Amino acid sequence: MNGEFQGLGAVVTGGASGIGLATALHLAERGARVACLDLKIDELPEPLHGVVADVTDDATVRAGIEDAVAWLGRLDILVNNAGIGAVGTVEDNADDEWHRVLDVNVVGMVRVSRAALPHLRRSEHAAIVNTCSIAAxxxxxxxxxxxxxxxxxxxxxxxxxxxxxxxxxxxxxxxxGTADTPWIRRLLARAADPDAELAALKARQPTGRLVSAEEVAAAIGYLASPLAGATTGTVLAVDGGMHGLRLRPAT
Known part of the structure; x- marks a missing residue:
């Protein structure tokens, strides 16, 4: 299909599910060739190209990026989306869990970006978009x-x-904001009252609902697009107004 990403190559980490998959499909629908790096790629739909990689392992990251670029023919866009969740106060997670989550969510982005940068430097439309959170x-x-x-x-x-x-x-x-993803659904399933927990998550966002993966993908697509060439260093909230709005209680 023709679109603003026509002829461009993109890599999406964590691209086999949730926000990553929605982003990969969004980019592909607008003309990009897209490679998805993930731990499991068995059910990845066409036309996406799957590459097995673990963002906590530098060797597999470097090999995965090279595999992806060989298939894409070039690299213009990197979406650093791979990440994991964690629940608890500062008392609830042991040191090993702190190291594991930071290794995936932060150092994992470093590893992938480091491997991708030599290829991105050859692009006239190079962009990196990191998936962050309202929790930042x-x-x-x-x-x-x-x-x-x-x-x-x-x-x-x-x-x-x-x-x-x-x-x-x-x-x-x-x-x-709180997005309707497989991780959130797993958290809800473990709650004492899943329906009440879901209602609470919806209520804390002014729109009164969860954010969809497709809405986040559209925001990532904007930031990655050559049409946004003057946009860099930007933090784009897709949170149903949770960050900036202060509504009066409903009557």
């Missing part, structure tokens, strides 16, 4: 570790944008 700037209960990791992602995004702007590489991040 809003205090949420029982999300200490997750929030710390996403706060680091937001700061990392700004630093990368400054480092690479003169190389013609734009770097931005998207901050979803």
């Amino acid at each position: 700037h809003a205090g949420l209960p029982d999300r200490a570790l997750y929030s710390a990791s996403k706060g680091a992602v937001q700061a990392l995004t700004a630093a990368m944008a400054a480092d690479h702007v003169r190389e013609g590489i734009r770097v931005c991040c998207v901050n979803p």
